[in-house]
Amino acid sequence: MLKNILHKVGNTPMVSVEIDTKENLKIFAKLEYYNPTGSIKDRAASYILNHLLQKKIISHSTTIVESSSGNFGVALSAYAKLYGLKFICIIDKTTLPINEELMKLYGTEVICIDKPDPYGGYLLNRIAKVKEIVENTEDVYWVNQYGNKLNALAYFNTIGEEICSEVPDKKVDYLFVGVSSGGTITGISNKVKQRNPDAQVIAVDVEGSIIFDGKPRKRFIPGIGSSMKPSILSYAKIDDVVTVDEEETISACKDLFQKHNLLVGGSSGSVIAGIDKYFDKYPVKEEVNIVCVFADTGSKYLSTLFNNEWCMMVREKTKKRELLSTLK
Ligand SMILES: Cc1ncc(COP(=O)(O)O)c(C=O)c1O
Known part of the structure; x- marks a missing residue:
């Protein structure tokens, strides 16, 4: 019996997710919207x-x-x-x-x-x-989430532990995490590398974010990317970065809902789009365990990510911007 529902943080479900077009990818997602206020x-x-x-x-x-x-x-x-x-x-x-x-x-x-x-x-x-x-x-x-080590420590000691003990055979081959303040990837990457030194940690960022030296531009998807480099990331153990755009994120969110009944927010769609893109470039011949984090629920984004008019608006603005940059 719990005295208060806010004590029920963590121990979120881990579910398997498939990407139809890819072989050998055993993807496991931590559903962080099962936390009391709905996010990681x-x-x-x-x-x-x-x-x-x-x-x-x-x-x-x-x-x-x-x-x-x-x-x-x-x-x-x-x-x-x-x-x-x-x-x-x-x-x-x-x-x-x-x-x-x-x-x-x-x-x-x-x-x-x-x-x-x-x-x-x-x-x-x-x-x-x-x-x-x-x-x-x-x-x-x-609190300063961009620089406070306690932010990373929270994830190191909680979701990092959970991932390492819940993943099949306790074996993480790849970890994919969306980055904004950097706390999540810093904490989890350190725990995962402690237990699986050969694991590859892939940061997922979005077009328009400057975290990994991208060109700044307006971003539409909240929860991922930043217009500043978080100092906490200097403690993260990152092997590679994959960058996705809004179109890829939106279509991954729709797929996750249609095919897996997972109503997730933009950063989760970005992560799945990132996995898809990364293994287009680096296909694997044997089965690999991939762990990723779905940070929040899509129910907050029904009028944006899951709304056709909003998606059209984003598409139009992106096209216009691309056109302008080719004319420059
Ligand atoms: C929905 C969502 N996903 C991912 C993240 C990224 O996590 P972090 O800030 O720890 O890098 C955030 C951060 O705000 C978020 O709100």
Whole structure:
């Protein structure tokens, strides 16, 4: 019996997924939307706040502050409420209304940034606002998912362990993880390499993200990619990077729903599209175990990823941009 549903973090289901056109790929996905607030971020939010309180790095009078446009903000809101902590979340204009409403429902103070940064995104201005709050607030703690080792440690100790013990024959040949703040891949890659030194870790990024030196441009799929290089990634063990675009992500999300009854968010579609693309380039002759992470549910994206008009809009804008760049 649980005292509180928020204690039920982790031990999410692992399911097998097939790509019709590929032989020898045994793909296993961790369904992270089975966490209490619906995403992988429950793991980091609960782990970090719990650790900080236990080690007396913060107290119940500390104000927690973080920049997040989505899942992490929702998860931190829930666990801040659970632990009786004040939380200020800096979001931006692109934050899904459902995420903003959820944060407020949990009692979080939400500050929305509407001025884009030089990359056309909002991240840099969100971080600037966090720094301003930190300078002007007494007894404040900035979670800083892009640089806080606790973020990676949360995944190292939880989902990293689960993956290594649940995968058939306890053998991980490949690990594919979508990257944004970098915490997930940093934590899991270290655990997987500790147990399977020969495993190949492949980071999945999206067109328009600059994490792995891509060219910056407007991105439409939330939860993956970034307009800044996360410092936490210097601890990650990454062997290769595969970059996918919006079309590939959208079509993978639709396939996962139609063929596997998995209603997942964009970063999960990107990961499957990334696996498909990677093994087009490097086909394998023998069966390999591939583990990947489906970070959140598609139910939040019914009016975007799963909406034909939205997908058409993305296609049109992408075509127009490609045309303009060929004319330059
Ligand atoms: C849906 C989703 N997928 C993947 C990620 C990437 O995880 P990380 O930030 O740990 O790199 C995030 C991060 O916000 C996310 O919200």
